[in-house]
Amino acid sequence: MKPALAVVPLALAFALTFAGCGGEADSAVDQGGARPGEKPAYGDTLIESLTGNISGLIPNVLSDAASFEVGSMLYNGLVSRDKDLNMIGELAESWTFSQDCLNLTFNLRRNVRWHDGRPFTAADVVFTYETMIHPKTPTAYREDFKAVTEVAAPDPYTLRVRYKQPYAKALQSWGLWMLPAHLLEPYVREGRLREAPQNRTNPVGTGAYRFGEWKPGEKVVLVANPDYFEGRPYISRVVYRIIPSQATIFLELKARGVDSAGLTALQFKRQTEYPAFRKAYHKYEYPANAYTYLGFNLKDPRFADRRVRQAIAHAINKRELIEGVLLGLGREATGPYKPGTWAYNPNVRTYPYDMAKARALLAAAGWTETNGDGVLIKNGQPFTFELLTNQGNDERKKVAEIVQASLKELGIQVDIRVIEWASLLKEYIKKRRFEAIILGWGIGLDPDQYEIWHSSKTGPDELNHISYANPEVDALLEQGRTSCRQAERKKSYDRLQAILAEDQPLVFLYFRDALPVVSSRVRGIVPAPNGIRYNFNEWYVPPDLQRYTAG
């Protein structure tokens, strides 16, 4: 009997040990994705933070990021993007392009209601279009609709749009927030859209969340829309706390006063690795839609020579740059498109760190002698230039310093100058009074970058401020934006990237990672090329973990 009894506590200890192991394995895998077999639950409140006050509740006539974030919860567009950045229907069920890309027809969903109960129809879409092109509407997003010649609604659930020539961004432009005609029509007609009550106290959209409350400067509260056409979102309320200081947001995160925030590389890697934080939050990383670059003023004869630009590209160790400035949380950029997007071309010339090659290229460009300080000279002129960047961006300052050190080794002397943003823009960039700059470009979801690279866009207020002019690139940009077939456009953009890599009008440095952090009680988060917020309506908190259940 005794030996058999002895087995029982041993077996128990055995079982308990493995139970513990099982638990650990679960939590290692558990990164916020839905637990298998668990049903999503309704409820709870998510507390977000905004660094600026929103300026209104009709995003079409606003321009700040905070208003867009809140507006995107309240309103829908006809189309949206899925997790892989492909276009999917939102208020539209489907759409077709005519063969010549000039006619776009949408079939709209039939069961959509505005937050006040009235049905959403094609008339609202026509109204939104007319609002955007109305001369008295103060919106910065009119551009996309200028290419439209005619918009018609033959029946309440069909929309026909006609373009004067094929416009690649056509489909994307209809992802704009749709506005209710029955409430806003008189204000638009009188040019007083900003004074409408829907901009201040009771916005009416079709979105997954309805407006709850706006205390200016303090918070915005949104509540789940039970009649949302895709079904009620699981999280019942979203509260945006307005906290202007990044430092304070981080502290609130630590004290669990907010449920999600974007972190800097330093915070992500070094300041949030302790057990309590890792237990309370899940950390995500994915490439953000912005790249940092070293731009040259191509009107400067030294930088007009391609070999000089290529030499500089070879002299900068991009891996080291990413390790030093971003603590490794980024990836090299070889061109103006993000890896993972459909337009990205991986087969272009790259510039690995190679000092010898850099020196050879410079020598070929005529920079053969050095003076007493080790700086290259040509025709008695030493190779020095001023590198400008904007104040308030620590990352860019560090990049400038690393570039300075790398180029010193090459024999080029760089002087760094940090200037306040508005002055930098107005006095130096717009007037083309610079030699080189460290700046960044935010890239849109459509690969059309006509405004940045086309030679016609080099005027003082325009975006091609490096003054790049390449006729083949011009042609490719034009081809790319006048087609609506992705395969055709891809050919143009592939060739574009190959030429830009060869030409190096600027040195593409890196794409930084977005580093969001969300409370670990939230499930349903799946990082994808589109980030993590694309499926916010499917996030949920299991009932036993819900924190805020009042109201």
Place this chain on the structure above:
Amino acid sequence: MLRYALRRLLLAVPLLIGITFVSFVVIHLAPGTPGEVQTGDLSIQSDREVQKLLMELYDLDKPLHVQYGKWLTRLVRFDFGRSFSPDARPVLQKIGERLPITLLLNIVEMLIIIALAVPIGVLSATRQYSAFDKVTTVFVFVGFATPDFWLALLLMILFGVQLGWLPISGLRSLNWEYLSFWRQQGDFASHLVLPILVATFGGLAGFSRYMRQSMLEVIRQDYVQSARAKGLAERVVIGKHALRNAMLPIVTVLGLSLPGLIGGSVIVESIFAIPGMGQLMVQAVFERDYPVIMGNLVIVSTLTLGANLLADVTYGLVDPRIRVSARRGRR
């Protein structure tokens, strides 16, 4: 006294107009217009048409004196106009939302500073160069030199994150609406503790040094010695006779800080996420929101002129020597 006050009041009106005109011109000298700010500068879709539209909407395409004239005629009807920012709300409404909390914070801070600075100043003066004097001197100077935001962050980490005793930012908890009345007041108060602490620590130096200096001068006066010679207790000598005279400069300083009560520290407000006047004004300047800037200016100028007048009159009331000499002067 009355004639003096009336004359000052009458002079205030042209003075106010002059102040507002000069400010109006200076504000418009800053480069950049609200239109440019709103359409974004490097966004791919910045639209010159919108800028032009906004310029017309805000009358910015008209000459400066015309704009000023329009503003002034509205002002005499107490119409401060509408904000240029996209929410287009009336200026008075925007200021009205933010003013109460700023006033509350500033008034409480001022009361605490006076309550602490007066005893500190008096004791430092009467025990000059003692250990107490030296220690408090270092203490207030440290407070003066410490950057607000740094101290704020340290206190937030200590009391908010590590100890969890106080909330980190904001004015109210998220569940404020569901609390009982007394709980609500307690919650509100707990949110104000850290901001007031930070502001007070920095502001203590000024007043306490004034008080100390003023007291030092007074206790050297002959009448203080006479009071002691009369046999009064030291407490009465200092607490009643010396103190009253030493308070005179403080009254002046208090009067002059009155206009400052409606200005908030944008740094403290940003760190603590308090929607006060400081943030409103700084944002208005960045957005070139001229009506809001001018609205604030009018209020501050009026308060400054009023406070100056009040300080002068109060000084005359409090110090009989001024009243008597004025009367003698007239004869």
